[in-house]
Amino acid sequence: MKNDNFQLREAILSEKTDEGRIRCLTCMRKCIISEGEVGFCKTRKNIGGKLYTLIYGDISSLSANPIEKKPFFHFYPGSKALTVGSWSCNFTCPWCQNWEISKHPPDEFKNYVSPEQFMRLVKAYKCQGTSISFNEPTLLLEYSLDVFRLAKKMGYYNTYVTNGYMTPQALDLLIGSGLDAMNVDVKGCKETVQKYCGADVDYVWRNIHESKKRGIHIEITTLVIPRVNDDVDCLRSIARRIREEDENIPWHVTRFHPEYKMTDREATPIQTLERAREVGLGEGLKYVYIGNVPGHRGENTWCPNCGELLIERYIFSITKYRITPENKCPRCGTQIPIIGKPHL
Ligand code: SF4
Ligand code: SF4
Structure with missing residues (x-):
């Protein structure tokens, strides 16, 4: 109803x-x-x-999540973000891990949550910020702008987990309304993104570049899928592009599980993810993380200078935090790029 x-x-x-x-x-x-x-x-x-x-406040899912789940590993570590998603998507990825909502049309506002109600929930759930995620948040642009403005007034941070396909005008409005951080999916090299997502990845890179220039914290995620984007040349081209932007941008190479139209495909072998991480580090990236493999050492943050363990994680929890209050490695003093105070 x-x-x-x-x-x-x-x-x-x-x-x-x-x-x-x-x-x-x-x-x-x-x-x-x-x-x-x-x-x-x-x-x-x-x-x-x-x-x-047709989706202003038409909420499909709402939950208080650790910021590590987005994933953000260098942004308010250990904090919680109240996260909402709506319906549908502007990409056609056949591997979509959120297909129940992203392949679903608007739901006639059955679960309408106003921005004011949303902010009351942020407080009630003791979150430190907001996140628009789950399906593609750009489609919830008008709602995001209202939520972000309210959140800023109340002292909260704002994040997006996105395929990065917004227009420059939409990006400008988001930044002007208080967007602080984006995790952007780079789904592959140009041909792969065109073939599977029906999109031009150059626009995604353009938005990453513009956001970075305007002071938005950026982390990048690539879901590594067997025989789609797991070849070394493709992974290397992504790593190089990230390094050209900034070698300190965290890159998350995450494990695919068979979903939606790709249920006949095996989950990504761990060795493939380890190879992807090696490719990223080999190209000069300082922080490359393996995702969706609980307990793997690639979930942790290591000092890019001396190799010291800095943050130990298990799934979405921080189990050790060894970075100094000045954001330095406790062993060699290297500055580690972390935005915001940790909540441990
Ligand atoms: S331009 Fe994008 S947001 Fe607008 S209707 Fe088309 S797919 Fe949807
Ligand atoms: S962009 Fe994200 S939500 Fe949209 S279809 Fe692709 S994986 Fe799913």
Whole structure:
């Protein structure tokens, strides 16, 4: 049943085309939408010549998560972020690990949560910040902006876990409204992303570059999938691009489990992830992490200078934190790039 507290909102980024249709400017698909139609992601609809978002506050999932789960390993370590997602996606990844919501159209506001209610929950769950995640957060742009502004006023941080396909205008609005950090999925090299996700990865790199330049904390994740993006050349090209941006950007190479349209494929062998980590370190990246392999030493932070153990993790928990209050290695004094205070 529809929740009556919701309000249909006009989309914030659109323009009229010459033919009387509307171009959505939320993500780089830039769909042109006719009267009564929806865009590729089904979350934007042309109603009477105006573009509306069909998912403002239409929440599919909500939970207080350790920030390590996003994953962010160099941002407020040990803190908790109240995390929400909505419905649908602008990519077509056949391996999607969140397909129950990302392949689901808007749900008619059955679980409407206003930004004010959301912020009350952030406080009630004793979180230190917010995260828009689970499906593609860019589709929840209008809601994100309202949540972020409120969160900033109340002293909380704001994060996005994203495929990084927003337009420059959307990115600008997010940064202006108080976005602090993004974990961006780089799903592969150009051909792979085009083939499986129907997207141009150059726009993702552009957004990483622009965000970094404007002081947003960036971490990058690559879900390593057998026979999709696990060859050394592909992994090396991603690592090189990250290094060109900044060798201190953490790179998470995470394990794929068979899901959605790829249930016939095996989970990523541990050796493949270890090889990916070696490739990243070999290309000069200072922090490369193995994800979804509980207890692996690649989950930990090691000093890039002397090899000392700095942060030991088990799944999403910190089991040892040895970085000094000045963010230095306790053994050799190397400065470690960590944003925000740890919550241990
Ligand atoms: S947000 Fe949706 S409707 Fe808008 S451009 Fe992207 S895919 Fe198209
Ligand atoms: S971008 Fe993320 S949420 Fe969207 S289909 Fe791909 S893996 Fe799923």
